[in-house]
Amino acid sequence: MTTLIVLGLLFVLLAIGTPVGFAMAFSGSVGLLMVGGTGTLFGILETAPLSTVSSYELITIPMFLLMAELVLLSGVADALFKTASAWVGRIPGGLGMATALAGAGFGAICGTSTASAATLSSTSLPAMIKQGYEPKMAAGVVAISGTLAMLIPPSVALVIFGLLAEVNIGQLLIGGIIPAALVTATIMATIYILVWLDPSRAPRVASVPWRERFVLLWQIGPMLALFSLVTGTIYLGVATPTEASALGAAGALVLAISKGKVTPRTLYKALLSASYGTCMIVTILVGASIFGYFFTLTHVTQDLVAWVGSLETSRWVIITLILCGYIVLGSFMDQIAILVLTVPIVMPLIKSLGFDPIWFGVIKIVTAEVGMITPPVGLNCFIVARYAKRPVAEVFHGTFPHFIAHLIAIAIMVAFPSIILWLPSQMAP
Numbered sequence: 268m269t270t271l272i273v274l275g276l277l278f279v280l281l282a283i284g285t286p287v288g289f290a291m292a293f294s295g296s297v298g299l300l301m302v303g304g305t306g307t308l309f310g311i312l313e314t315a316p317l318s319t320v321s322s323y324e325l326i327t328i329p330m331f332l333l334m335a336e337l338v339l340l341s342g343v344a345d346a347l348f349k350t351a352s353a354w355v356g357r358i359p360g361g362l363g364m365a366t367a368l369a370g371a372g373f374g375a376i377c378g379t380s381t382a383s384a385a386t387l388s389s390t391s392l393p394a395m396i397k398q399g400y401e402p403k404m405a406a407g408v409v410a411i412s413g414t415l416a417m418l419i420p421p422s423v424a425l426v427i428f429g430l431l432a433e434v435n436i437g438q439l440l441i442g443g444i445i446p447a448a449l450v451t452a453t454i455m456a457t458i459y460i461l462v463w464l465d466p467s468r469a470p471r472v473a474s475v476p477w478r479e480r481f482v483l484l485w486q487i488g489p490m491l492a493l494f495s496l497v498t499g500t501i502y503l504g505v506a507t508p509t510e511a512s513a514l515g516a517a518g519a520l521v522l523a524i525s526k527g528k529v530t531p532r533t534l535y536k537a538l539l540s541a542s543y544g545t546c547m548i549v550t551i552l553v554g555a556s557i558f559g560y561f562f563t564l565t566h567v568t569q570d571l572v573a574w575v576g577s578l579e580t581s582r583w584v585i586i587t588l589i590l591c592g593y594i595v596l597g598s599f600m601d602q603i604a605i606l607v608l609t610v611p612i613v614m615p616l617i618k619s620l621g622f623d624p625i626w627f628g629v630i631k632i633v634t635a636e637v638g639m640i641t642p643p644v645g646l647n648c649f650i651v652a653r654y655a656k657r658p659v660a661e662v663f664h665g666t667f668p669h670f671i672a673h674l675i676a677i678a679i680m681v682a683f684p685s686i687i688l689w690l691p692s693q694m695a696p
Contacts, residue, residue: 384413407665597638
């Protein structure tokens with residue numbers, strides 16, 4: 268009964284708009300007071316915040332957020348889209364495919380889905396509309412392409428999952444590379460099929476001379492170098508994810524300076540924005556820690572694992588139900604909130620079923636991508652609708668084919684775990 272009361276209080280607080288971190292901290296504190304009294308409550312409140320923020324790996328988050336802000340400041344998104352469109356623009360649906368490639372490229376040096384969606388909305392979407400693309404298809408492509416930043420390193424979502432699940436963050440980040448390539452190919456294939464079914468959805472663009480293509484390719488060299496600096500050093504074992512994130516932030520600063528975009532004012536705004544994002548995530552993690560202590564004292568996780576273990580059903584049925592639950596949650600809640608609410612509960616269950624935590628972490632983030640485009644609260648769709656000044660229903664309609672395609676991609680990754688686990692297994696020790 269105590270658990271139900273505390274969970275009810277949490278969802279009421281979330282429903283009335285209380286920030287996630289404060290909602291979890293308050294409801295968890297009420298639960299600790301009910302279960303253990305004031306001594307237990309004050310003991311945890313005295314130790315939980317410091318133990319949460321003192322984690323060395325936590326430095327990764329502000330560094331990746333600062334890297335994203337500096338990349339945005341440098342204005343490299345235009346070059347990414349222009350280069351991709353020059354190379355694949357002549358293919359049916361080429362500008363849409365270029366948007367997917369630009370989303371993947373931008374995600375590889377950004378790490379935040381909302382920033383990627385907003386940037387693509389202001390660059391590739393106007394180009395597609397101007398070319399005569401069907402508006403709902405163009406908006407859907409931008410919304411789904413923006414989600415790729417959640418999966419491609421440096422992914423803040425994967426870092427948060429690693430901190431909560433206490434698994435190797437480096438392996439998680441590297442594990443997202445091949446799935447990200449698969450998802451990007453899935454988006455491009457979906458665009459091709461849609462245009463094949465109705466060529467009027469996406470008129471072809473003029474061909475770009477080969478010389479100009481290679482000139483544009485040269486322009487994105489610094490971005491490829493930045494991606495290699497972060498991901499390559501992690502993969503080769505030269506740097507830990509924390510060290511690589513600092514290298515990435517420094518590299519992004521050099522990139523922004525080389526583009527002539529850095530002034531005291533713009534640098535201050537980038538630092539301030541990264542600080543705001545870091546404080547928000549740390550507040551959520553502290554709240555989750557307090558709430559997690561309540562679950563530990565009430566044995567909710569242990570009882571759930573024991574109950575599932577007693578079920579006479581396949582573990583694949585259980586993992587399917589868990590992933591479907593994540594998709595449903597993603598249509599209503601913020602993805603970071605879902606991570607901090609569910610990962611401490613679900614991970615012991617995943618391990619008891621014999622699934623690899625690295626594999627599950629990547630699969631979880633792919634399902635989070637689906638949640639970012641699922642009504643009624645698919646955040647990326649609202650971002651695209653706001654920047655493009657299009658009805659949000661039109662954006663949701665445009666993402667539906669990608670929703671179906673993503674489910675197929677998830678099924679492939681569930682059926683073939685080596686898609687995720689092979690690259691981490693090849694990492695330098």
